[in-house]
Each structure stands twice: as structure tokens, then as C-alpha cells.
Amino acid sequence: MSYLRLLLRRSVLVLWLAQSLSVLGDRLYALAVMWVVYASTGSASLMGLVAVAESVPYIVLGSAGRRLVARFSSFASLAWVDGARAVVAVALPFVWSPDVHGFALLLGGVLLLGTLGALFDPNLGALVPDLVEPEKVQEITGLLDLTGRIARIAGPASIGLLLLVVSEVQLFALDGVTFAVSAVALGWLARRYAMAAGGGAGERPRKARAAVRAWPVLRAHPRVGLAVGLHGVALFCSAVTAVGMPALLATRYGAGAAVYGLVTAAVGVGALLGNPLASNRRTGAWLAVYCGAWMVQGAATACMGLMLQLPALMLLALVTGLVTPATSVTLRAHLGAFAPAERLRLMSVDQTVIRTGGTAGMLLVPFLVGASPRGAFVAGGIIVAGSALAALLVSSQLPRSDLPVTGVKTPAQI
Structure with missing residues (x-):
């Protein structure tokens, strides 16, 4: 019941929608990339290389990019990040080909999506507590944790069914749609708090935060x-x-x-x-x-x-x-x-x-x-x-x- 009460708040509901679609998009994209690479090359090694490459930007930006990460600490910035992820996800199947050049382009796209994800994930997590009172932080954290777990289950479960009726290119397009809808939801949140703050202390969610050590x-x-x-x-x-x-x-x-x-x-x-x-x-x-x-x-x-x-x-x-x-x-x-x-x-x-x-x-x-x-x-x-x-x-x-x-x-x- 506590989750339902939280979802009755419009801002939490919109954030929940954005989080659900972003996580689902992440899962669809990851599985789709693996499927395309393995189906085209039959190489488990190349598939593993793609998986590792996606994590590299998280490690690099988390270690040495604190100022860059802090520049995206607003809903408006995250809306642009998800919009960029939508474009990259849709473009990936068109640059991919089962040769060295195509794989290099795909790997570059994976690194770019990983970079965007490394900017998105910690900032969204840091913005979540701003939406509720301090005593509700644990509840909203649990709600989004549950959402992520459901999306991680639904992603692998749905991709097999989707591939029965759509092509790999269409699957990437669907992935892009999830990111695009998430971007719209985050943009709505940015406008809502910009209007509610009116230039006062409440503007904090849309201002870039200081990069502390x-x-x-x-x-x-x-x-x-x-x-x-x-x-x-x-x-x-x-x-x-x-x-x-x-x-x-x-x-x-x-x-x-x-x-x-x-x-x-x-x-x-x-x-x-x-x-x-x-x-x-x-x-x-x-x-x-x-x-x-x-x-x-x-x-x-x-x-x-x-x-x-x-x-x-x-x-x-x-x-x-x-x-x-x-x-x-x-x-x-x-x-x-x-x-x-x-x-x-x-x-x-x-x-x-x-x-x-x-x-x-x-x-x-x-x-x-x-x-x-x-x-x-x-x-x-x-x-x-x-x-x-x-x-x-x-x-x-x-x-x-x-x-x-x-x-x-x-x-x-x-």
C-alpha cells in the first residue's frame, strides 16, 4: 500500500514511468546487441568484449569524471541524455555489419551508450530523494528497486517473444522508443519543478550540483x-x-x-x-x-x-x-x-x-x-x-x- 500511495503523487508516478522505461530499454538494448553480435559472428569472445566495453565508461567516469557527472545533475539534463540514448540505440543496427569496420562502429556505439548511462544512472539515483520527504526516501528507493527488478525480468522474457514478430532492427527501434518516452517524462519533471520553484530554493533539482571529492x-x-x-x-x-x-x-x-x-x-x-x-x-x-x-x-x-x-x-x-x-x-x-x-x-x-x-x-x-x-x-x-x-x-x-x-x-x- 505504501507504494500505491507514493504513485498517487504525480511527480513520483512520472519518475517511476521514466525509470521503468529506461531500465527496460537498457535490458532490451544489452540483449539485442549480444544477440546481433553472436548471431552474425558466432563468436562468444566478441560478445564478451562488447559486454565489458559497456562497463568501461562507468569505471572511467566514476573514477576521474566527477565534474562531468555533476554537470548532468538535473532532470532537464537527464532528459537530453535519454534522448541521445534513443538516437544511438536506433542508429546501431544501421552501422553494424559482420566485418571489422562494422564491429568497430558497433563497439563505438556501445561505448557511447555506456558513457551516457554512466552520466544518467547516478544522477537519477541522486535526484530521487528530492521528490519526497526524508522519511519516505526508503520507500521510494524500494519502489524503484522493485521496478528495476521487474524490468530486468521482463526484458529477457520479452525479447524472445519480440524476435518472433519483429526483426533485430525493429527491436532496436523499440529500444529507442523506451528511451524517448523516458526523455519526455524527465522533461516534464524538469518543467514542473522549474515552474514550482519560481527562482527560489526549490530550483535545486534542475541546477547542476557541485562536484565534491x-x-x-x-x-x-x-x-x-x-x-x-x-x-x-x-x-x-x-x-x-x-x-x-x-x-x-x-x-x-x-x-x-x-x-x-x-x-x-x-x-x-x-x-x-x-x-x-x-x-x-x-x-x-x-x-x-x-x-x-x-x-x-x-x-x-x-x-x-x-x-x-x-x-x-x-x-x-x-x-x-x-x-x-x-x-x-x-x-x-x-x-x-x-x-x-x-x-x-x-x-x-x-x-x-x-x-x-x-x-x-x-x-x-x-x-x-x-x-x-x-x-x-x-x-x-x-x-x-x-x-x-x-x-x-x-x-x-x-x-x-x-x-x-x-x-x-x-x-x-x-
């Missing part, structure tokens, strides 16, 4: 640094399940794609069930909840490598999905309590860390999976659970004064 903020709030570091370790180890689950099912249970689909569905169902629990959690002891969720997920992942029965593996998959929202919603809601400039920088740093960890994991973990799928699950789970426990123990020795200070009114309060 990450290190002073992290030094003042060491628990946030621990949480972000743990996030990177966990995303590195998440490659174990992403890459290793098919191998584990085949070698341990003699199962194939159908069972893999059921395991993936169990994770998704768990995440959908866990989202309301995470978004309605009372504030306080956020790091204990965050680390505890990662400990549970790590333990469940390690146990997957030890299970002898498939139903037990399915139950563990459900558990990993169930606690996942407690990690993402808890951290993002806490970051949302910071002042706007610090919030943007911390969200950008978190995105950089998880992109770096995830990319490194996809490059390195497959070697461990190839040697021993069961061993990879056990090792990955132990690393995540151990890192979460270590972060919690270290945080218990830190002073209790590292609470975020906002000092800024949101548009919902003006």
Missing part, C-alpha cells in the same frame, strides 16, 4: 566506505552464480536449460517477495542489516556448492533472492539521506566500485568455475560472508558520529 566524504563516514567496499566484493563474487550456475547444474545434477530457468525464477521470486520487507524496514542499524543480508547471501551461495538435492538448491536460490533487496535498498536509502552533492558523489563511487568488481569477476571467475563449479560456489560464498562479517566487526569499533547531514530541503518540503 569522494575521499573527504568517505573519511568522514567510514561506515559508508565499508558498505561500498563490501558491495564491490559481493559483485565480484556474483559472477560465480552468473557464470557457474549452468555448469553446477550440469555437472552436479545432470540438469539443463529448463532447470536453470527455474533456479533463475526462484531468485527473481525471492527478490520480489523481499522487496517490501526491505523498503518498510525501520530506519536505524542500517549497516547491521546490510552486512547481515550479505552474510546470509554468502552462506546460501556457499551451501549451493554443497547441496546434494535439487529442491534444496532451489530453496537456497529463493533465499538469495529474498535478501538481495535488503542490500540494495538499505545502502541506497542511506546514501539518499546525504546532502545532494555528497549523495551524487557517493552514488557515483558505489556505481564505479560495483562495475569494477562485476567486470573483474566476469573476467576472472570463469577460470575458477572451469576448474571446479562446486568449489567456485563455496569459495565465492565464503568470501562474501567473511567480508560482510569483517565489515560489521570493523564498524563496531568506529565512532557513532558518522551520520549523514542533509541540511537541504527537498522539493516535497517546499
Whole structure:
């Protein structure tokens, strides 16, 4: 019911629409690019190169582009970014050809879309808390987390059906439409707050925010640094399940794609069930909840490598999905309590860390999976659970004064 009450606010509803379409567009684009590359070349290596290339701008801009990222910290700027993504997505299939020149152009397009995404994602996340009162930040964070999860499920589920009735070129055009509609929605939000502010303090959502340095903020709030570091370790180890689950099912249970689909569905169902629990959690002891969720997920992942029965593996998959929202919603809601400039920088740093960890994991973990799928699950789970426990123990020795200070009114309060 809390989500429905939020959606009754027109600005939240429009943002929800923009977020839904942007995430769906991201998923359709990523899957469509992979499909086109593999169908045309039959090369898994080239497909992997495209996947890695998309993450490179996130890492580069998050590490060295804080001023550039901060220049897009308004709804109006993000509307232009999504408009540009729409143009690039539609143009990609027309420049692609299964030769060196065509692949180079496609790779350039992927890098450009990755750059636009690296500008878009942290800024949208940093603008979300401005739409509601401080006590509603966790709820709206949970709402958009749920939206993203549904879009990530709907993307892979819909692309197979879409390819039965449309061509790859038409699929990219549909992808462009999702970005274009999102751009219109963000433009509406920009105009709404420009008119509502009338030149006063409420103009903040449409002004570019100052580009603060990450290190002073992290030094003042060491628990946030621990949480972000743990996030990177966990995303590195998440490659174990992403890459290793098919191998584990085949070698341990003699199962194939159908069972893999059921395991993936169990994770998704768990995440959908866990989202309301995470978004309605009372504030306080956020790091204990965050680390505890990662400990549970790590333990469940390690146990997957030890299970002898498939139903037990399915139950563990459900558990990993169930606690996942407690990690993402808890951290993002806490970051949302910071002042706007610090919030943007911390969200950008978190995105950089998880992109770096995830990319490194996809490059390195497959070697461990190839040697021993069961061993990879056990090792990955132990690393995540151990890192979460270590972060919690270290945080218990830190002073209790590292609470975020906002000092800024949101548009919902003006």
C-alpha cells in the first residue's frame, strides 16, 4: 500500500514511468546487441568484449569524471541524455555489419551508450530523494528497486517473444522508443519543478550540483566506505552464480536449460517477495542489516556448492533472492539521506566500485568455475560472508558520529 500511495503523487508516478522505461530499454538494448553480435559472428569472445566495453565508461567516469557527472545533475539534463540514448540505440543496427569496420562502429556505439548511462544512472539515483520527504526516501528507493527488478525480468522474457514478430532492427527501434518516452517524462519533471520553484530554493533539482571529492566524504563516514567496499566484493563474487550456475547444474545434477530457468525464477521470486520487507524496514542499524543480508547471501551461495538435492538448491536460490533487496535498498536509502552533492558523489563511487568488481569477476571467475563449479560456489560464498562479517566487526569499533547531514530541503518540503 505504501507504494500505491507514493504513485498517487504525480511527480513520483512520472519518475517511476521514466525509470521503468529506461531500465527496460537498457535490458532490451544489452540483449539485442549480444544477440546481433553472436548471431552474425558466432563468436562468444566478441560478445564478451562488447559486454565489458559497456562497463568501461562507468569505471572511467566514476573514477576521474566527477565534474562531468555533476554537470548532468538535473532532470532537464537527464532528459537530453535519454534522448541521445534513443538516437544511438536506433542508429546501431544501421552501422553494424559482420566485418571489422562494422564491429568497430558497433563497439563505438556501445561505448557511447555506456558513457551516457554512466552520466544518467547516478544522477537519477541522486535526484530521487528530492521528490519526497526524508522519511519516505526508503520507500521510494524500494519502489524503484522493485521496478528495476521487474524490468530486468521482463526484458529477457520479452525479447524472445519480440524476435518472433519483429526483426533485430525493429527491436532496436523499440529500444529507442523506451528511451524517448523516458526523455519526455524527465522533461516534464524538469518543467514542473522549474515552474514550482519560481527562482527560489526549490530550483535545486534542475541546477547542476557541485562536484565534491569522494575521499573527504568517505573519511568522514567510514561506515559508508565499508558498505561500498563490501558491495564491490559481493559483485565480484556474483559472477560465480552468473557464470557457474549452468555448469553446477550440469555437472552436479545432470540438469539443463529448463532447470536453470527455474533456479533463475526462484531468485527473481525471492527478490520480489523481499522487496517490501526491505523498503518498510525501520530506519536505524542500517549497516547491521546490510552486512547481515550479505552474510546470509554468502552462506546460501556457499551451501549451493554443497547441496546434494535439487529442491534444496532451489530453496537456497529463493533465499538469495529474498535478501538481495535488503542490500540494495538499505545502502541506497542511506546514501539518499546525504546532502545532494555528497549523495551524487557517493552514488557515483558505489556505481564505479560495483562495475569494477562485476567486470573483474566476469573476467576472472570463469577460470575458477572451469576448474571446479562446486568449489567456485563455496569459495565465492565464503568470501562474501567473511567480508560482510569483517565489515560489521570493523564498524563496531568506529565512532557513532558518522551520520549523514542533509541540511537541504527537498522539493516535497517546499
